[in-house]
Amino acid sequence: MARTQLPPFPDNVSVANIATVDYDDLVHEDKAASQTLYEAATGYGFFYLKNHYVDSQFMFDLADETLNLPFDELIKYDVEFSDGGYFGYKVAGDQVVDEKGTADCSQFYNISSITTRQTA
Incomplete structure (x- = not known):
């Protein structure tokens, strides 16, 4: 199947920088991951969680x-x-x-x- 070429994202549209948190890092008590999660949860109230195995x-x-x-x-x-x-x-x-x-x-x-x- 051929991929469709997408147009470039417009420069005049606001975007949010959404944090990505790695579940494996949290399990291994990585302080940076914990801080990222805390700031995202208490700031934006939203984050991506990867490697969650759901x-x-x-x-x-x-x-x-x-x-x-x-x-x-x-x-x-x-x-x-x-x-x-x-x-x-x-x-x-x-x-x-x-x-x-x-x-x-x-x-x-x-x-x-x-x-x-x-x-x-």
Whole structure:
């Protein structure tokens, strides 16, 4: 199969420098890796974890099962961006992405390792 040549990335688009942390380094108590993880988790709140040995098919299956739950169940955990939240279920189309009023197409369920709010 022939590879498609991608155009160069535009110079006028902002990008984030997302930290990559090696799980093997963490297991071996590498101080630099631990510091990188700490700064990424407390700063951006996001990082890439490599060599984590999690079966990616399992993760895709879990995502499919979760996002295919009945809407009435998912919406119980609405992300509530207006309250400064970022954890929970986000409905596709509930955010505007440009000045024309175009709705987004992103649906996700973001899970925190710390429970931050009570649900009814």
